[in-house]
Amino acid sequence: MKxxxxxxxxxxxxxxxxxxxxxxxxxxxxxITDGSTLMLGGFGLCGIPENxxxxxxxxxxxxLTCISNNAGVDDFGIGLLLQQKRVKKMISSYVGENEEFERxxxxxxxxxxxxxxxTLAFRCMAAGYGMPAIYTPAGVGxxxxxxxxxxxFDGKEYLLETAFNADFAIVKAWKGDxxxxxxxxxxxxxxxxxxxxxxxxxxxxxxxxxxxxxxxPDQIHTPxxxxxxxxxxxxxxxxxxxxxxxx
Amino acid sequence: MKxxxxxxxxxxxxxxxxxxxxxxxxxxxxxITDGSTLMLGGFGLCGIPENxxxxxxxxxxxxLTCISNNAGVDDFGIGLLLQQKRVKKMISSYVGENEEFERxxxxxxxxxxxxxxxTLAFRCMAAGYGMPAIYTPAGVGxxxxxxxxxxxFDGKEYLLETAFNADFAIVKAWKGDxxxxxxxxxxxxxxxxxxxxxxxxxxxxxxxxxxxxxxxPDQIHTPxxxxxxxxxxxxxxxxxxxxxxxx
Amino acid sequence: MLDKxxxxxxxxxxxxxxxxxxxxxxxPTLVANYLHEGxxxxxxxxxxxxxxxxxxxxxxxxxxxxxxxxxxxxxxxGASSFDSAMSFGMIHSKKIDLTILGAMEVSENGDIxxxxxxxxxxxxxGGAMDLxxxxxxxxxxxxxxxxxxxxxxxxxxxxxxxxxxxxxxxxTELAVIDIAPEGGFVLIERAPGVSIxxxxxxxxxxxLINGDIPEMAL
Amino acid sequence: MLDKxxxxxxxxxxxxxxxxxxxxxxxPTLVANYLHEGxxxxxxxxxxxxxxxxxxxxxxxxxxxxxxxxxxxxxxxGASSFDSAMSFGMIHSKKIDLTILGAMEVSENGDIxxxxxxxxxxxxxGGAMDLxxxxxxxxxxxxxxxxxxxxxxxxxxxxxxxxxxxxxxxxTELAVIDIAPEGGFVLIERAPGVSIxxxxxxxxxxxLINGDIPEMAL
Numbered sequence: 005m006k007x008x009x010x011x012x013x014x015x016x017x018x019x020x021x022x023x024x025x026x027x028x029x030x031x032x033x034x035x036i037t038d039g040s041t042l043m044l045g046g047f048g049l050c051g052i053p054e055n056x057x058x059x060x061x062x063x064x065x066x067x068l069t070c071i072s073n074n075a076g077v078d079d080f081g082i083g084l085l086l087q088q089k090r091v092k093k094m095i096s097s098y099v100g101e102n103e104e105f106e107r108x109x110x111x112x113x114x115x116x117x118x119x120x121x122x123t124l125a126f127r128c129m130a131a132g133y134g135m136p137a138i139y140t141p142a143g144v145g146x147x148x149x150x151x152x153x154x155x156x157f158d159g160k161e162y163l164l165e166t167a168f169n170a171d172f173a174i175v176k177a178w179k180g181d182x183x184x185x186x187x188x189x190x191x192x193x194x195x196x197x198x199x200x201x202x203x204x205x206x207x208x209x210x211x212x213x214x215x216x217x218x219x220x221p222d223q224i225h226t227p228x229x230x231x232x233x234x235x236x237x238x239x240x241x242x243x244x245x246x247x248x249x250x251x
Numbered sequence: 252m253k254x255x256x257x258x259x260x261x262x263x264x265x266x267x268x269x270x271x272x273x274x275x276x277x278x279x280x281x282x283i284t285d286g287s288t289l290m291l292g293g294f295g296l297c298g299i300p301e302n303x304x305x306x307x308x309x310x311x312x313x314x315l316t317c318i319s320n321n322a323g324v325d326d327f328g329i330g331l332l333l334q335q336k337r338v339k340k341m342i343s344s345y346v347g348e349n350e351e352f353e354r355x356x357x358x359x360x361x362x363x364x365x366x367x368x369x370t371l372a373f374r375c376m377a378a379g380y381g382m383p384a385i386y387t388p389a390g391v392g393x394x395x396x397x398x399x400x401x402x403x404f405d406g407k408e409y410l411l412e413t414a415f416n417a418d419f420a421i422v423k424a425w426k427g428d429x430x431x432x433x434x435x436x437x438x439x440x441x442x443x444x445x446x447x448x449x450x451x452x453x454x455x456x457x458x459x460x461x462x463x464x465x466x467x468p469d470q471i472h473t474p475x476x477x478x479x480x481x482x483x484x485x486x487x488x489x490x491x492x493x494x495x496x497x498x
Numbered sequence: 499m500l501d502k503x504x505x506x507x508x509x510x511x512x513x514x515x516x517x518x519x520x521x522x523x524x525x526p527t528l529v530a531n532y533l534h535e536g537x538x539x540x541x542x543x544x545x546x547x548x549x550x551x552x553x554x555x556x557x558x559x560x561x562x563x564x565x566x567x568x569x570x571x572x573x574x575x576g577a578s579s580f581d582s583a584m585s586f587g588m589i590h591s592k593k594i595d596l597t598i599l600g601a602m603e604v605s606e607n608g609d610i611x612x613x614x615x616x617x618x619x620x621x622x623x624g625g626a627m628d629l630x631x632x633x634x635x636x637x638x639x640x641x642x643x644x645x646x647x648x649x650x651x652x653x654x655x656x657x658x659x660x661x662x663x664x665x666x667x668x669x670t671e672l673a674v675i676d677i678a679p680e681g682g683f684v685l686i687e688r689a690p691g692v693s694i695x696x697x698x699x700x701x702x703x704x705x706l707i708n709g710d711i712p713e714m715a716l
Numbered sequence: 717m718l719d720k721x722x723x724x725x726x727x728x729x730x731x732x733x734x735x736x737x738x739x740x741x742x743x744p745t746l747v748a749n750y751l752h753e754g755x756x757x758x759x760x761x762x763x764x765x766x767x768x769x770x771x772x773x774x775x776x777x778x779x780x781x782x783x784x785x786x787x788x789x790x791x792x793x794g795a796s797s798f799d800s801a802m803s804f805g806m807i808h809s810k811k812i813d814l815t816i817l818g819a820m821e822v823s824e825n826g827d828i829x830x831x832x833x834x835x836x837x838x839x840x841x842g843g844a845m846d847l848x849x850x851x852x853x854x855x856x857x858x859x860x861x862x863x864x865x866x867x868x869x870x871x872x873x874x875x876x877x878x879x880x881x882x883x884x885x886x887x888t889e890l891a892v893i894d895i896a897p898e899g900g901f902v903l904i905e906r907a908p909g910v911s912i913x914x915x916x917x918x919x920x921x922x923x924l925i926n927g928d929i930p931e932m933a934l
Contacts, residue, residue, distance in 0.1 A: 134808025381590025
């Protein structure tokens with residue numbers, strides 16, 4: 005190998021990685037059309053892509069299918085989209101904090117698929133790992149199993165659950181770089197890295213955007229290859245659902 | 252909720268986690284018996300559990316089934332176990348750096364199952380995630396597919412590969428704490444965190460052992476729940492297979 | 499008869515040393531308050547934290563650090579955070595020694611229902627279906643009867659199931675009850691001052707009473 | 717006729733801007749030396765690194781930082797490391813735009829054999845079976861004939877396969893050849909000074925020659 009040459013080439017283009025920077029949330033979601041399927045990261049209101057949700061709201065996009073663990077609360081998170089009836093279908097594991105959601109569901113305005121939380125996580129991961137489907141024991145013997153293939157391995161029954169297929173994955177990270185590498189903070193990680201791997205187009209909003217090389221390669225939770233667009237969000241409210249403290 | 256009480260209890264037992272410290276490699280591998288199935292982390296000679304391999308060698312354990320991406324080189328890594336004919340069967344993806352291995356294989360002394368590298372990774376992960384089996388496209392249409400169930404999803408064919416089941420997983424990390432949390436360095440990560448999740452008993456040797464609380468929870472690659480025994484290894488040789496440099 | 503704190507206190511006795519435990523929302527959360535001295539336990543929260551600590555001081559509240567009940571919490575020394583797939587991965591690979599959760603109904607073969615009342619309440623199963631499908635040991639913490647005075651320990655669950663044949667033990671305000679391998683509610687202990695008759699009356703499913711039933715010590 | 721460097725140089729022209737590329741051992745590794753100015757490429761090494769850089773200076777050699785060929789390497793700014801499952805996860809979810817690898821045989825329907833010679837050589841497939849099963853685009857870099865002078869471009873592979881119907885393009889010392897969707901080796905370019913006759917003689921499988929075949933520009 006011509007080592008000198010190899011070396012030189014790299015020195016001539018220190019920034020060999022692929023840049024994904026967009027200016028703001030509006031630019032990041034500009035091509036999300038009515039009827040799209042979106043994955044939205046977050047657990048409750050923790051680690052949700054506040055900026056993108058707001059931008060979709062302002063853009064007027066409607067008829068959405070949203071895959072997200074929760075549906076926000078009445079006046080925050082995905083709840084804002086529900087309030088304006090932009091959501092045709094929700095795929096979630098728990099929606100108990102949202103009265104408008106429950107009203108739309110019971111009245112039949114909103115289509116809802118409730119799935120186990122681990123199944124939601126595994127179906128995102130499967131997409132990101134190129135697995136067409138996975139087996140999980142969650143939901144065996146319940147109405148979740150209805151119409152699904154089941155199979156016994158070593159005497160235990162599992163359901164076959166297919167990988168998710170979303171037009172856009174929209175995630176929120178703590179730090180990111182312009183190559184799309186993401187780091188999440190504590191339990192704000194939740195579904196974010198899994199959904200980041202699963203979107204046909206993945207949009208990441210981050211609290212702090214840095215140059216490539218500023219993040220330790222060993223600490224990156226989502227490698228940039230999974231992220232197509234990134235921007236630094238602003239005015240994070242980070243609303244707390246249940247503020248519990250000790251003396 | 253009695254917040255005061257909740258708070259107090261925790262303050263009384265700052266170290267609530269489960270301690271897993273063993274004194275050294277000999278203690279860590281003491282109950283590995285002849286005929287055991289071992290998973291050994293590492294890629295080539297990078298990130299291999301040098302201390303435990305040496306301890307197994309000294310202990311005289313034999314008739315082992317080893318699941319490891321590679322088989323070491325003639326005089327280092329798993330090659331040391333092969334040299335002394337302690338290995339009955341190897342399950343690996345690439346064994347090209349080891350002449351003694353090739354000799355034992357071609358002479359029929361050693362049973363060998365060669366599997367795709369991604370399949371090896373996924374089968375370890377499946378065990379750690381409680382998935383009994385996974386689907387992968389690797390090996391379709393090749394002799395790897397012989398006798399295996401295959402299935403078409405969305406027009407593409409996949410093989411069903413079962414989760415690995417190992418008596419012991421033996422891994423090497425860069426840093427660890429006494430609760431079993433592990434951090435790996437660069438490409439020395441490789442199969443280590445996957446195997447750590449997959450062993451019935453997981454043994455971790457680390458270059459630097461610290462107290463709980465010294466590692467950032469967000470930077471831990473293997474949560475302590477997957478690790479049963481941990482110790483600080485010594486005299487790491489970290490042999491380099493192919494030293495390549497540039498001017 | 500026990501109050502909620504009493505139920506939590508009794509369940510705390512079931513928590514063994516050096517174990518990983520997942521606590522559901524409600525009474526189960528209270529169990530952390532009553533662990534006996536010297537019992538080392540590591541709590542998992544399925545939204546992605548191992549080593550859950552107490553609620554934070556007011557000045558240390560962090561919206562990025564919550565438990566599965568969305569309450570603000572802290573992480574103890576030795577904690578680790580991870581994504582939801584790894585979280586349910588450790589649940590499904592049976593690394594969690596004990597799961598304590600609430601229920602709306604339990605049947606005498608160990609079925610549990612706790613996520614839906616058709617046409618009335620739609621909250622979702624959250625992580626409960628995963629937890630009950632794979633837990634090594636499940637204790638249900640609940641009231642013996644519902645608000646309408648109907649028994650929640652039934653021959654067969656009326657509500658949509660969360661999981662089948664999974665509950666091992668139930669602790670209510672009246673009793674500690676095990677699920678017999680061949681089916682049936684085995685009465686293990688009575689709550690202080692509660693008679694066997696009271697427990698019989700509050701249990702719709704088959705109650706099995708073998709010999710003397712001790713009063714629980716708390 | 718091209719030497720190894722020439723083959724690498726020709727393949728470098730196939731590498732598009734802003735792509736993720738996995739390079740196999742041997743000639744493929746050399747491709748990194750000949751990328752055109754302004755082509756941003758991120759190299760993945762399947763042992764767990766995205767953003768592979770050049771070999772380290774002697775003083776910076778780190779045994780914990782290697783590529784899939786076990787050579788010591790460096791990580792560029794913006795690199796990320798990960799475990800082998802995520803590495804093959806990004807391969808199988810088709811995030812890698814181009815895979816360049818060597819071969820012992822390629823058949824006219826795009827089958828590839830490069831991991832085993834029964835009874836003689838047993839090295840294993842490493843990550844090759846994964847890469848060929850899921851790559852969006854595969855270019856094979858190899859010699860047109862083996863050491864015994866036999867063609868490596870066959871109607872059907874004799875050696876055990878690594879993957880079926882996966883190779884898109886082949887670059888050898890003699891030619892650039894595509895696999896026709898309906899089967900057959902389509903001659904695209906001749907190496908400098910190489911005649912169509914030479915290529916015909918070195919190709920055992922069906923060679924398709926449509927119109928004038930240009931000489932390659934390097």
